[in-house]
Amino acid sequence: MTIHGLWVISKAGGLVFSRSYSDTLPPQPVNTILTLAGILHGIHAITAKLTPAQIPGVPVGGLESFEAEGWGGKVFLTPTGTKFVLLHSLPQAGLDELLRRVYEIYSDAVMKNPFHTPEMPINSSLFESKLQTLIGGVNAA
Amino acid sequence: MTIYSLYIFDRHCECVYYQDWHRTQPIRAPPAISNKPGVHRIPPPLQPNEAGAPTRESIFSETNRSSLLSNGTIDGGANRTNKLPKGLPFDEESKLVYGVILSLRNMVKKLSGREEAFTSYSTSSYKLHLFETPTNYKFVLLSDPSSDSLRFVLRQLYVGPFVECVVRNPLVKLDSRAEGIDNDQFRAAVDRHMKGLSMFSS
Numbered sequence: 001m002t003i004h005g006l007w008v009i010s011k012a013g014g015l016v017f018s019r020s021y022s023d024t025l026p027p028q029p030v031n032t033i034l035t036l037a038g039i040l041h042g043i044h045a046i047t048a049k050l051t052p053a054q055i056p057g058v059p060v061g062g063l064e065s066f067e068a069e070g071w072g073g074k075v076f077l078t079p080t081g082t083k084f085v086l087l088h089s090l091p092q093a094g095l096d097e098l099l100r101r102v103y104e105i106y107s108d109a110v111m112k113n114p115f116h117t118p119e120m121p122i123n124s125s126l127f128e129s130k131l132q133t134l135i136g137g138v139n140a141a
Numbered sequence: 142m143t144i145y146s147l148y149i150f151d152r153h154c155e156c157v158y159y160q161d162w163h164r165t166q167p168i169r170a171p172p173a174i175s176n177k178p179g180v181h182r183i184p185p186p187l188q189p190n191e192a193g194a195p196t197r198e199s200i201f202s203e204t205n206r207s208s209l210l211s212n213g214t215i216d217g218g219a220n221r222t223n224k225l226p227k228g229l230p231f232d233e234e235s236k237l238v239y240g241v242i243l244s245l246r247n248m249v250k251k252l253s254g255r256e257e258a259f260t261s262y263s264t265s266s267y268k269l270h271l272f273e274t275p276t277n278y279k280f281v282l283l284s285d286p287s288s289d290s291l292r293f294v295l296r297q298l299y300v301g302p303f304v305e306c307v308v309r310n311p312l313v314k315l316d317s318r319a320e321g322i323d324n325d326q327f328r329a330a331v332d333r334h335m336k337g338l339s340m341f342s343s
Contacts, residue, residue, distance in 0.1 A: 025252055025253060025254070026253075026254035028251070028252065032251060036248050036251065036252065039244050039248060040248065042244070043241055043244055043245060046237050046240065046241050047241060047262070047264050047269075048264065049229070049237065050234065050237055050238060050241070050267075050269075050283075051166055051264070051266045051267060052145035052146055052161070052164045052165075052166055052267055052283050053143070053145055053163060053164055053165040053166055053266070053267070054165065054166060054266055055265075055266050055285070055286075058265050058266055059265065060264075060265065060266055061264055061265040061266070062264055063262055063263075063264055064262075064263055064264050064265060064286075065262065065263050066245055066249075066259065066261070066262035066263075067259075067260050067261050067262070067290075068249040068253060068257050068258065068259050068260060069257050069258055069260060070253075070257070071253070087252070
């Protein structure tokens with residue numbers, strides 16, 4: 001499995017962090033990713049409304065993953081509304097675990113940083129280096 | 142494993158066919174003004190008169206006056222809203238489905254930088270599969286979230302019942318914006334095909 005990229009989307013739908021970790025997907029200008037992140041935020045809300053049948057015991061939620069022919073995306077929604085989006089190659093395994101690790105790093109390196117303003121773009125070298133180690137390890141495996 | 146519903150969209154972005162199976166969240170028939178014939182067979186909503194709610198009755202009539210006196214509110218209105226089935230009207234839902242697949246398709250194309258097809262997405266309660274034909278018909282299937290890719294089913298529907306009962310049927314007005322492609326043979330063939338699938342029964 002290869003991780004192509006990671007986005008962090010704030011609860012208002014703004015992109016606060018994006019990094020590319022492989023060169024399978026062509027690099028995109030930041031403005032494009034910003035637009036796409038906004039679109040994804042909207043799609044997430046709509047997909048929850050389209051639920052055809054509720055499975056007992058499972059809360060109705062929005063988009064969790066999407067697939068193209070050679071790659072896919074996985075969306076992880078935190079209880080506070082922040083979304084983590086992983087772009088990955090197919091087939092994938094252990095993405096949930098990986099996303100939880102990313103969330104952990106986010107809590108440690110970003111949320112505990114007193115100089116970080118919530119809902120604003122993340123500028124933290126600690127966050128970046130920790131992510132690089134984690135995802136670099138996954139990509140190398 | 143369950144199959145919930147099937148939508149077919151034509152190249153004019155309009156839903157031309159709809160069928161559902163194990164749906165529990167209800168869907169409503171669209172209001173008469175935006176209803177397109179030959180797409181779905183959702184029973185039309187009961188007319189207010191049939192539903193028993195007096196609409197144009199005089200406020201001096203006996204029944205109304207007594208209800209006004211007893212509750213202080215107009216009963217008819219409350220009754221009507223209670224009788225309306227819940228859920229989105231069909232026309233709005235099909236637009237939302239089309240909007241979502243179009244946005245995701247464009248997003249996938251932009252991110253991969255080439256003509257790459259978006260195939261499916263899933264949420265905690267359902268999975269949507271998309272199959273696009275070279276003539277821009279979009280076949281959309283909703284199934285339960287744990288199912289594998291069902292694009293092959295959509296392809297089978299396209300090469301089987303669709304070509305047989307729609308394309309080769311001189312009575313179906315393909316590409317007309319005014320009506321859908323529904324006919325008895327097609328509906329029966331799709332139904333048979335779906336019920337024959339191993340993942341159909343839950």
